[in-house]
Amino acid sequence: MNQFGDAIVYLNDPYNWTRPGGIFDLLVEHLAISAVAVLAAMVVALPAGVALGTSGRGGGLIVGLSNVSRAVPTLALLTLFAVSPIGFGNPATAIALAVFAIPPILTNTYVGFRGVDADVQEAARAMGMSGGQVIRRVDLPLAMPLVMTGIRTATVQVVATAGLAALVGGGGLGQIINLGFGQQNYGEMIAGAVLVAALALLTELTLVALAWAVTPGAKRFPWTATRRPDAAGVAMTPEPTAAGVPL
Amino acid sequence: MVLLEAVDQAPNPWFDPSYVIDNWTTILRYLGEHVRLTVLAVLLGAVIALPLAVLARRSRFLAGPVLALSTIVYTIPSLAMFAFIFPFTGLSSTTVLVGLVAYSLVILVRNFLAGLQGVPDDVREAARGMGYGPARLFVQVDLPLALPAFMAGLRIATVSTVALTTVGVLVGHGGLGQLIVGGFNANFYRAEIVTGTIGCVLLALLADLLLAGTERLLTPWARMVRA
Numbered sequence: 001m002n003q004f005g006d007a008i009v010y011l012n013d014p015y016n017w018t019r020p021g022g023i024f025d026l027l028v029e030h031l032a033i034s035a036v037a038v039l040a041a042m043v044v045a046l047p048a049g050v051a052l053g054t055s056g057r058g059g060g061l062i063v064g065l066s067n068v069s070r071a072v073p074t075l076a077l078l079t080l081f082a083v084s085p086i087g088f089g090n091p092a093t094a095i096a097l098a099v100f101a102i103p104p105i106l107t108n109t110y111v112g113f114r115g116v117d118a119d120v121q122e123a124a125r126a127m128g129m130s131g132g133q134v135i136r137r138v139d140l141p142l143a144m145p146l147v148m149t150g151i152r153t154a155t156v157q158v159v160a161t162a163g164l165a166a167l168v169g170g171g172g173l174g175q176i177i178n179l180g181f182g183q184q185n186y187g188e189m190i191a192g193a194v195l196v197a198a199l200a201l202l203t204e205l206t207l208v209a210l211a212w213a214v215t216p217g218a219k220r221f222p223w224t225a226t227r228r229p230d231a232a233g234v235a236m237t238p239e240p241t242a243a244g245v246p247l
Numbered sequence: 248m249v250l251l252e253a254v255d256q257a258p259n260p261w262f263d264p265s266y267v268i269d270n271w272t273t274i275l276r277y278l279g280e281h282v283r284l285t286v287l288a289v290l291l292g293a294v295i296a297l298p299l300a301v302l303a304r305r306s307r308f309l310a311g312p313v314l315a316l317s318t319i320v321y322t323i324p325s326l327a328m329f330a331f332i333f334p335f336t337g338l339s340s341t342t343v344l345v346g347l348v349a350y351s352l353v354i355l356v357r358n359f360l361a362g363l364q365g366v367p368d369d370v371r372e373a374a375r376g377m378g379y380g381p382a383r384l385f386v387q388v389d390l391p392l393a394l395p396a397f398m399a400g401l402r403i404a405t406v407s408t409v410a411l412t413t414v415g416v417l418v419g420h421g422g423l424g425q426l427i428v429g430g431f432n433a434n435f436y437r438a439e440i441v442t443g444t445i446g447c448v449l450l451a452l453l454a455d456l457l458l459a460g461t462e463r464l465l466t467p468w469a470r471m472v473r474a
Contacts, residue, residue, distance in 0.1 A: 071451035073410040076444035160324035193330035
């Protein structure tokens, strides 16, 4: 497997990292596209999820939306936005990725706020909390693990699929894979794949740590979810919603 | 310059029935490849996932690594996955198939394991007390009780495999994805792109409906409870 050696050589050359249009430049571009996409999705999905979850309406709509979004290939939407009047490039990529980031955030926020114990809410109201206070100081902490799961899923998905934009004229680290393949420079292609995969895994780990930090109460890592049966001896169900879809 | 202007002003509709009619055999060929890759990937994934899930249920030590590994495989982007496999299998549909099997495998292991863990211990105990052997216990007790979770896993795996197959364009075997990227490369030919996209979505929905129907047929007792 000569190509894997070539990949190491490529990654070891500092010039490949620092030259204009090199790995650092592409990494910054990749992260900027991803950040814009995730933030845009959060602006849309978090308020909608809170509103629908606290009122308990629109569940069927959300389930339908997340199912349909799974059936639409990311590559197709990236291509469609690229040939729309927006034109190909980073804005089109960010919009397409934001569309795919909405369902996981929306679904998890909805489920999180929906699942808050009604007794707890009633107790909070009986203690004189206003509607806004109940949402901020009771619902939000209780829904936090699921809200963070949604944001983590969406972010990892965006960072991972941003690479696909390179197939249709977009920027980011996927360009290294696409360029290496096009030039039959398979060492470069594999180096790009290593970078894209490492970035996705790092994003996952960062977001897990972030979720750990902002979640009040008992701490638990996501990958131990089904391992330990809870007190009743019933195994924890795996994470709900769109978490389990490859990118 | 004149030529460029002509290209700019040429109509580029989002959908064009004449494109579908004129290129029917090409579309069918890509559709066939898409279906073949999806069916093979989900079947192979299920065949590998079932024994893994059974083993993982039996021992806690195995369940941890199996789930951790599946989390890592999920996180690897499909483009990178195909690029990793390419040096071994080259420009063939095998490259795409191996990647798709890996993804469907990790979805299915999780859902199969969740289904098997959801079988109440009392029920298994009762079956053993009635003299069921391990094989009969699995086929007549575990399997029917875990069936809804199994089918849910198969549906998710199938729908996401249909979507993921498009990324196989990297090595020239992306099924309907060939139309999507082919249209982009053919001077942003929208009709071809939209035809490929609609084909993918319809295929995914059709596969999901078929599996939902199969689940209904396989679990007549679920309907009886509801009625």
